[in-house]
Structures are given as C-alpha cells and as structure tokens.
Amino acid sequence: GNSVTQMEGPVTLSEEAFLTINCTYTATGYPSLFWYVQYPGEGLQLLLKATKADDKGSNKGFEATYRKETTSFHLEKGSVQVSDSAVYFCALSDLDSSYKLIFGSGTRLLVRP
Amino acid sequence: DAGITQSPRHKVTETGTPVTLRCHQTENHRYMYWYRQDPGHGLRLIHYSYGVKDTDKGEVSDGYSVSRSKTEDFLLTLESATSSQTSVYFCAISETTGEATGQFFGPGTRLTVL
Numbered sequence: 497g498n499s500v501t502q503m504e505g506p507v508t509l510s511e512e513a514f515l516t517i518n519c520t521y522t523a524t525g526y527p528s529l530f531w532y533v534q535y536p537g538e539g540l541q542l543l544l545k546a547t548k549a550d551d552k553g554s555n556k557g558f559e560a561t562y563r564k565e566t567t568s569f570h571l572e573k574g575s576v577q578v579s580d581s582a583v584y585f586c587a588l589s590d591l592d593s594s595y596k597l598i599f600g601s602g603t604r605l606l607v608r609p
Numbered sequence: 610d611a612g613i614t615q616s617p618r619h620k621v622t623e624t625g626t627p628v629t630l631r632c633h634q635t636e637n638h639r640y641m642y643w644y645r646q647d648p649g650h651g652l653r654l655i656h657y658s659y660g661v662k663d664t665d666k667g668e669v670s671d672g673y674s675v676s677r678s679k680t681e682d683f684l685l686t687l688e689s690a691t692s693s694q695t696s697v698y699f700c701a702i703s704e705t706t707g708e709a710t711g712q713f714f715g716p717g718t719r720l721t722v723l
Binding site for chain 2 (some may be wrong): 500528530532538539540541542545547585596597599600601602
C-alpha cells in the first residue's frame with residue numbers, strides 16, 4: 497500500500513544553519529505531496545504542496561521538489577530560525593481513496609540560538 | 610486560517626464512559642475528517658464525511674462512530690472509551706477531495722482515558 501517515510505528526529509540545528517528533512521514515499525500513480533508543520537500545542541498547518549512531478553512547492557523560505565525518479569519530497573530551508581522549531585510532517589494524497597492523506601511519523605526540529 | 614473549532618479542547622474520562630467530540634467549521638467545506646495523533650504514528654484517519662449524512666470508515670475506525678447532520682458539524686463518538694483511545698484528536702476539512710489543496714486542521718482535542 498501507499499506509505500510515507502521520514503527521517504527520524506529530533507533534528508537539532510543552530511540558528512542560520514541549512515535544513516534538510518528527508519521524505520520518501522511509496523505510491524501508485526502520481527499522488528500530490530504535502531508538508532505540514534505543527535507548533536507546540538497547535539494543530540497542523542499546511543506548509544507547502546506539489547501536485548505533479550518536478551513541481552517545487554515553497555512557502556516561508558521552505559522548499560520541496562517532487563522527484564518522481566527518486567520518489568522523494570525533501571524539505572529544505574537555507575537559514576533556519578528559532579521560530580522554525582516544530583514538528584514537520586510529510587504526507588501524500590492516497591489515489592486509492594481520494595479523501596485520504598497518508599502521513600509520515602513526523603520529524604521534530606529544534607533550532608538553538 | 611480556516612474557521613475550524615473543536616470542543617472540548619481537553620477531556621479526562623474513565624474507561625467505559627461514552628465521549629463525544631465536536632468539530633465545527635464556518636467554511637462550508639464539503640469534506641470533513643477525524644484523525645488521531647499518537648507518538649511514532651503520525652496522524653491516522655478514523656472516519657471521514659463527504660457530505661451531510663455521508664460518512665465512511667478510515668484505517669482505525671474500530672470503537673468510533675461519527676455523525677454529520679449539518680454541513681458545519683462533524684461529531685466523533687467513543688461509545689465506551691478505552692485506555693487505548695487516549696490520544697490527541699484532530700478534525701480537518703477540505704473543499705474538494707483535497708489532493709490539490711490539502712486539508713486544513715483544527716486545534717485538536719487531547720483526550721485521556723483513565
């Protein structure tokens with residue numbers, strides 16, 4: 497079945513460091529891909545998305561490119577801030593059930609001043 | 610931000626008692642979802658609705674039921690709560706099936722079953 501695998505956290509970085517959070521997926525067809533962010537005590541917020549191969553989603557300095565050849569959607573940011581500390585979830589739309597999102601287990605990011 | 614509220618935000622209950630969680634939206638979106646979030650599992654879909662009175666099961670639906678009598682409200686009921694249902698519950702909405710737009714989440718309800 498369809499699935500999403502994320503790198504385990506926590507990821508600890510110093511402020512202004514470069515961020516990569518890896519996400520790979522297994523799916524039939526061409527699902528849409530998403531990154532969500534969850535700040536402490538809050539719900540998930542949609543961070544960015546890509547709906548077809550080679551699309552690049554971007555928002556708030558974060559980017560991710562839909563790579564079908566490597567079935568990946570890695571999240572990157574050139575210079576992280578303390579305020580980026582959160583849990584990040586990669587997700588895909590399940591084409592077998594068009595109502596469903598399949599989530600990875602989440603990666604906690606901690607940015608130190 | 611999407612207009613989604615959940616109530617209650619926190620609840621502690623005892624094993625065997627019934628519990629109902631409410632999700633309310635002001636966006637008039639057709640699709641609504643209930644997820645649970647547990648450490649190491651990300652979010653898992655419990656039930657979803659694709660219209661008033663139209664609902665279906667997700668991957669972890671055992672022990673849960675839902676109802677949607679109005680577009681704006683989606684209720685999740687635990688008929689007889691168990692400790693394994695201790696979790697954080699999130700409601701989500703989407704205007705379409707969500708593959709292009711994603712889903713938008715409420716603030717969550719933390720449920721503890723003693």
